[in-house]
Amino acid sequence: MTSHFNDDHFAKRVLERISDEKLTPRPRWEFVFKNYVFWGLGAVAIALGAFAFSAMLFEIENVDWRLALVTHGSFLAFFLDAAPFLWVGALALFIALGYVNVRRTNHGYRYSLALIAAGAVLTSLTFGAALYATGWGGLIEETVGAYAPFHRPILTEERSWWLAPGKGLLGGHIVSAAPDVASFVLRDFNGALWNVDGSDLRMPDMAAVARGGLVRIVGVPTTATSTVFHACFVLSWEFHGDFQRAPSPLPVAAIASTSERSPFVARSEVCKGIRPYQQLRALDEAGF
């Protein structure tokens, strides 16, 4: 709108335009509301960041990095399968959204990027840790994981690693065991029953079997049609930070009084061929 006028009349012209266009000041509540909306969106973004962090903690806590070379060919392959990329990305995104929204509040520009980012990160991490500690991390990981197209919940992912008898890896619940744990029955994650030969197990493995519940077994690779599995190592499997953690199972055997096997005798040759034998032995002896 070009107007050519003397400076003396400038105010008059502005007021005339205000009158001609029938302009009135916008109501205060609009600005107050807008300010609250940005604060609210910032808070929601940081809360979602906290959810993402709790799920990330759940994923990190439930991945057994010590068994990376048991389930995967290399540490890199394990990292690509197990690292919580989705949650790291979500946390970064929500913190960024928190920053953008807080920055757009009335005085948001007065706070530095470092200050807002540090506040958003600390808030997300603190509440995220609290959510994880109260069991929500697992619930979020499992629920979101069930719907996210590029993400499998970590527990589902891990179960798939231990459903590979052809590679000598088997996981599931112990159904029953012989008194000396020389053999036991295991139900895998697909519901199939396995007769497991425990003759090569040593004391720590036997104790894991006797405790019952969920276990991971490293054994001799078997054929696709077989339902018999030769176990070399048995590792207890407990979930951390699970909201609906199942109660501890009842013991299925009492090996201390019945076992006649010595924990110091070496395993048979068939077990020594499994990879990585020495690492598993070290874990076993350390009381995995």
Added chain:
Amino acid sequence: MPLDMTDEEIVRRTLSDKEAFAPIIERYESKLLRYLERLGVLVREDREDILQNAFVKAYKNLNSFDPTLSFSSWMYRIVHNEAMSFFRAKRSRPQVILSEEGEVLITELRDDASDAAADAELRLSQEALGRAFAELEPRYRDALILRFFEERSYAEMSDILEVPVGTVSTLLYRAKRALRELLPERTPSP
């Protein structure tokens, strides 16, 4: 309307009587037109259009005026944003012409110079400084204009440019350094 009324009092009165807005327009009109010229809006009609739009926008948004900052800073912010929109719409780079006020900048750069060699570097013609100033990144130029020509404090600049005070300091430091780098080779000391 009493002449000694504060800006904030006029704003409050304007909310119920638009005619009360006139004194504040008169109070800021020449300052803001000069500011627009310094920002690089060289055509007088353009400056007047931008300023008129800015006052209309200020009137419409009077209820968003936050009394914790000065009305002056708020008005400068609106004018600054309108000027940036103007440059974006015209897809043009501000054409800055440094008038005799460039002396202020020379003094400032000389004060910052740490040794005689750097001081000699600043024995420049007004024209050379003007050319260097025009080549500066717009955000650096805006910071220098507000600080040394408009004589705004760091807090006011923070409110006008909508950046933290720390960023204002950084902008000014970098702007002065960039300006020195853009200056032509020094003339030998006498």
